[in-house]
Amino acid sequence: MASFASGLNASIVLARRHPLSVGRSPPFTLPAFNHRTKYQLSCRLKSDMTTGKSKGDVKVFDSNENLSLSLANYISDLSAKVTAEKSTFTVVFSGGSLFKSLSKLVEAPYVDSIDWSKWNVFWLDERVVPKDHPDSNYLLAYDNFLSKVSIPPGNVYAINDALSAEGAADDYETCLKHLVNTGTLSISEASGFPKFDLMLIGMGPDGHVASLFPGHPLLQESTKWVTYIKDSPKPPPERITFTFPVINSSAHVALVITGSNKAHPVHVALGDGQNSGTLPIQMVSPEGKLSWFLDKEAASKL
Numbered sequence: 647m648a649s650f651a652s653g654l655n656a657s658i659v660l661a662r663r664h665p666l667s668v669g670r671s672p673p674f675t676l677p678a679f680n681h682r683t684k685y686q687l688s689c690r691l692k693s694d695m696t697t698g699k700s701k702g703d704v705k706v707f708d709s710n711e712n713l714s715l716s717l718a719n720y721i722s723d724l725s726a727k728v729t730a731e732k733s734t735f736t737v738v739f740s741g742g743s744l745f746k747s748l749s750k751l752v753e754a755p756y757v758d759s760i761d762w763s764k765w766n767v768f769w770l771d772e773r774v775v776p777k778d779h780p781d782s783n784y785l786l787a788y789d790n791f792l793s794k795v796s797i798p799p800g801n802v803y804a805i806n807d808a809l810s811a812e813g814a815a816d817d818y819e820t821c822l823k824h825l826v827n828t829g830t831l832s833i834s835e836a837s838g839f840p841k842f843d844l845m846l847i848g849m850g851p852d853g854h855v856a857s858l859f860p861g862h863p864l865l866q867e868s869t870k871w872v873t874y875i876k877d878s879p880k881p882p883p884e885r886i887t888f889t890f891p892v893i894n895s896s897a898h899v900a901l902v903i904t905g906s907n908k909a910h911p912v913h914v915a916l917g918d919g920q921n922s923g924t925l926p927i928q929m930v931s932p933e934g935k936l937s938w939f940l941d942k943e944a945a946s947k948l
């Protein structure tokens with residue numbers, strides 16, 4: 647088994663093939679899958695040389711199946727912990743390849759053991775297209791996740807597809823403010839922005855997260871909770887997106903990144919070299935816990 651430590655001051659984990667994945671019907675006991683014991687090579691935390699702030703816990707997997715199992719375990723554990731303490735679990739989804747890595751979450755044992763009734767689902771970003779359009783992040787989430795779990799429809803907060811980009815961003819921010827007032831959504835005492843329990847975030851090959859693209863003025867947005875873009879370099883051009891102050895107020899952020907075309911920005915963000923800190927992926931720095939779930943291709947330059 648390869649080690650990807652390579653001078654990283656990070657928690658780098660290469661998971662072995664999980665015994666639940668070998669095509670038999672195992673006794674599904676969630677606590678048995680403990681990455682902190684058998685399946686983990688090493689565990690270190692990476693911190694930023696300039697700010698001293700932790701870059702989080704980094705796990706590298708030898709297959710998407712093992713990544714998906716670990717991610718399902720992480721989400722399931724967090725859901726149980728949060729819902730034992732309060733009545734809502736607020737979860738934000740990006741679009742893109744993230745859903746490939748969520749495939750195990752919607753299978754036994756996780757799908758049967760998670761208390762979906764407490765889940766409240768939001769979108770990190772959305773394209774200004776109808777919900778049944780192939781570019782819709784809602785449709786992606788519906789087909790791969792929502793249609794397979796029993797989250798109450800009233801707890802699913804999709805972005806309004808009947809409005810303009812500007813109108814939909816305002817409408818979503820108003821929706822979030824209402825949910826803060828009703829106690830469904832918390833506010834960060836540190837930032838004054840909404841504090842989601844968990845954000846599941848993918849990254850594009852250019853290092854973009856949400857619909858926040860390299861070099862775009864939206865990276866500097868410091869007031870709005872939700873904003874819009876009409877000149878996205880990746881089609882479609884019109885999109886709605888959470889801003890960095892909201893992303894970085896989260897209690898937990900999981901960055902889920904797979905594929906060799908993502909290796910460069912992953913290296914820029916996590917490698918030891920000097921970096922400018924200007925790629926959007928480098929700007930993800932939550933007040934809560936940051937975890938990276940990488941496949942070995944995405945981690946290949948570390």
Ligand SMILES: O=C1O[C@H](COP(=O)(O)O)[C@@H](O)[C@H](O)[C@H]1O
Binds near residue numbers: 744772783854855857
């Ligand atoms: O356009 C988008 O791209 C990113 C990354 O997508 P991926 O397919 O390369 O994983 C995604 O996270 C974002 O939500 C989406 O709108």
